[in-house]
Amino acid sequence: MSNDVSNAVAQARSPLPGPAAKPGAGTTAGDGPRDAFFDNAKYLLIVLVAVGHAWELVESTRATKALYILVYTFHMPAFIVISGYLSRSFAGRPRQIGRLLSGIVVPYVVFETAYSLFRRYAADEPDFAISLLDPFLLTWFLAALLIWRLTTPLWQQLRHPLAVALAIAVLASVTPGIGEDLNLQRVLQFLPFFVLGLCLKPEHFRLLGRRAIRMLAVPVFAGALAFAYWAATRMRNEWFFRRSSAQEIGEPWWTGAVMTLALFGCSLLLTAAFLAWVPRRRMWFTVLGAGTICGYLLHGFLIKGAKYSGFIDAHDWLHDPAGKIVLTLVVAVAVTLMCTPPVRRVLRPVTEPDLSWALRRDPAERPAKG
Template structure:
């Protein structure tokens, strides 16, 4: 769930500014249709995974759940890292970071607690802004990762360092989930790897042997999900808790299993991108609105669990119906009128929360300037 990005009529072409200014062309590259397609498909898998969660008593639904969780968040994080390559700590970049991640986090954190209070008659036991609710951990993680971009860009071996950090997080007691620090550190290698990628690396995905290998990877992991869903806890998928909290030796086999899951996630992320269409499709433009889907569906999941849906939707028919419901929800949350209703929370105006930047004219000054130019 990357931040909302600039909407241009043609995402496959460079902007007029880039054409007339070579320097701008370097800093404002054309949108990549493959990445927009991948973002839309991945946000669909996020919604499907969350909606299948309460149905894991049914074997096929549980297998599909595990297969999705093998890679969908690592792939999203990899793309987020790639799209964060140009991030700097300039005032305007930090302002956008606050408005598109920090403010929506606060809004939907309050919404989640309000829904909880209405449904259960009381507030949660843990009422702290530093403890993300449900799916909001990703906003915290992306906020912290992007602030750290200048650090990773200065290191000689950033991916290796990030992997060491992830391993240390797996063997250290990180407490009760404050700022989702376990996931922030554990998923860090995927974000840093995305920072190191270039367009020529993505071009390799178009080679025939890569796509054939991608099909094989997806097929083998689908088979692997069958025993994994029966034998292994979902804690291995979420990467949210330390290995010291489990009834297993944290080094061997614990650390080996953790590294194996990271390797599977990487292989499946690459395979997924290789199989994602690189041309424009009917859903390419919708890839720019993944944050609306992510935050909107998270706010609806708790009310949905309180309905009779999961009492009725059981077995193969219920699983198919849930998948269709998830697809419909994704398209609904991408619709223009839903985005218009949620824009105040997902893309709030800077004047509501931040003081003007030093080089930004105040409203009165802009009006005076406009009057002068008209005169």
């Protein structure tokens, strides 16, 4: 994405984590070259996001749910960690605020309205309200990014920001009734991953590129998949969505604290294992990493359209193992096409609009008189 707000809306500008990187070189505010590593990671993650949403449409066997649990444990946390890392230089300067408006606020307003209208007419729910305070479907992430990015200077002033963020997440997980405004439960429960990203440095990503770490990632994923298969019949999916408190999903309050910390550890481990295997050189899909905002915001129409139309239920074979594989491949190809440069150019007026006409010029950029 060409804005600087991460996976869904940010520019992938950052110090290169590979061997040729210079620690501290470049910035996260759009200066310096694009980093193939982060573009690769964002593309692979957006495919997992779309595929995970597609799996929700079909009947879940134990094996399918195990894969679902595995993917949902790390795909959004990994996105958010990258978002935090790419936000390290945010200081609330006029130019950065302008990028927030063009890269987050405008897409949020446009797609929140579009998805609400889509549900109203495609799902035949004429009374479904359009509310910019109650994110529907995918737009919660844009609202969360806006809040996290605006609070970045605060986190950078704290001595132990990650500990504070974890405490906030734990308190949110045991506090019912926070409300749906801007999906604050998710904002607060996913907050530690963003703050962790703020704390990371280029050398941390270089460490993940070591051969020993990459080899260790294989048994980590194998063990996680085995555990997910065991947990498939014992664990609620709601834990991974982080949109409700423990009490709201029918669990004792103290399980919220336990699950928040346990899932943070598991998500962190799998995120590291995933990033260890992300290619660091340019690949055929590297260019698609710049358009993941399009894939993220568009694939919801495909997924929800299939649900609202009854297409999945009308084709029983899609619930069989072979059908699930076909569905996975179709969605992966579709979201890949949504990330291509032509689609990005078409959507640029709403995902990367030029708001220079509406914003005051940064005094620091004005030419000196005389």
